[in-house]
Amino acid sequence: MNASNQAHLTIQGCGYRIENDRVIISIQRIANDRDEGNLSGTLQLQLCAFHQGIGDLEKIVLASTIIGEMKGQHFLSDCYYDLFFQPPQVGSWQLALQLSEWNGVDYTLCDSAYFDTAYQVEAPSNPSVPAMQVDELENEKAASTPKIATEHPTVKKPKEVKKNATGYADGYLAINKSKVDKLLKVKGVPKKVLEKLIAERPFQSEKAVLNIKGMGPVMMEKILAELTK
Template identity: 80%
Template sequence: MNASNQAHLTIQGGGYRIENDRVIISIQRIANDRVEGNLSGTLQLQLCAFQHGVGSSEAVVLASTIIGEIKGQHFLSDCYYDLLFRQPPSGTWQLSLQLNEWNGVDYTLCDSAYFDAFYQIEAPSDASTSVMQVDKLGNEKAASTPKTTVVKPIVKEVKKNTNGYADGYLAINKSKVDKLLKAKGVPKKILERLVAERPFHSEKAVLNVKGVGPVMLGKIVAELSK
């Protein structure tokens, strides 16, 4: 299955709401824009997290579901999924909705939408608050009560990626070597890896390059579009 076909499977709009160990994902539209009669492979929807400021960051899957197949020139609208939510470790994360298609061997990334606001989990503090307790003999003694982990508020509205992450690999493939190597704000070693490893066939392939995460990819694409 070629990359151009994969690009014709898209997700548009939506958001999420976390309730304890569940997450409610809503998507306005999941479409197969291929020619009529071109049935997609089995589709998988994932809510993923990429750690901010770490460079190359492996995706942490927070929720996942199978949504079946979609015929060419057909779409699903007003989709809601109530899924088990797996909290990421402490840190600052960029969340993304990702649409994958089964190609007979593995799931391949077709489209993604990134949330603008970061999702932050604070690490439990070693500090503790002192609480007075009374033992069996009536003597007061201090007991330690560890502080609980704090989850900062999240933005529930997802914004479709406007920097072209989903098609960013095409910009990297088409860019002249000298322009790619002069991208500002990007370590030269990362740019050299991109030159050496292209052409890329998907966004996922670019994100597998050492040092390239969603934020870094957005920066590179923005520089190439100038």
């Protein structure tokens, strides 16, 4: 349902679909019904939410995009906008799509399309979790994910270094004493890494060798195997 329009800038056939943190907005027609010589100000689309049942008319912007200017007697058809979606707080909300025009100072509302079906945001099902915005819960979940992901691979790396150290107790000394041409002939190791090794010598420990950019336990084992033949 569209509100009465006095600016002759209209939106028709509006819909939306929310997918996680994105919302796809569809509009059949965005039109400038003014005289042909007219050029509108910059147009803005906003998906807004109004809290139901408390008499609060203050809107919350959930998604927004800029369309640009439009000539009089022109229109855009079959428009689709894939936008970032910021959900509202827990509660029941009426959503509306609003078209506004820049007047040189601020955006003024030109047309609105209200959606009849209320948008519900439920409180967390876990009673031990305090009620908060749904997006805050998602942010916490997302923030914790990298911690879980990094626990597995990084903890076991030093053990591989230890294995190399057992096989070549003085491996770093072999690198220190090796001739340049012999180091550069090691196969399976990038030449840039070998050149960096040569430039950074002498090393005080195998750990210092492994700190070289591009160097890892496997590459170090290849180098030491070649040098100790």
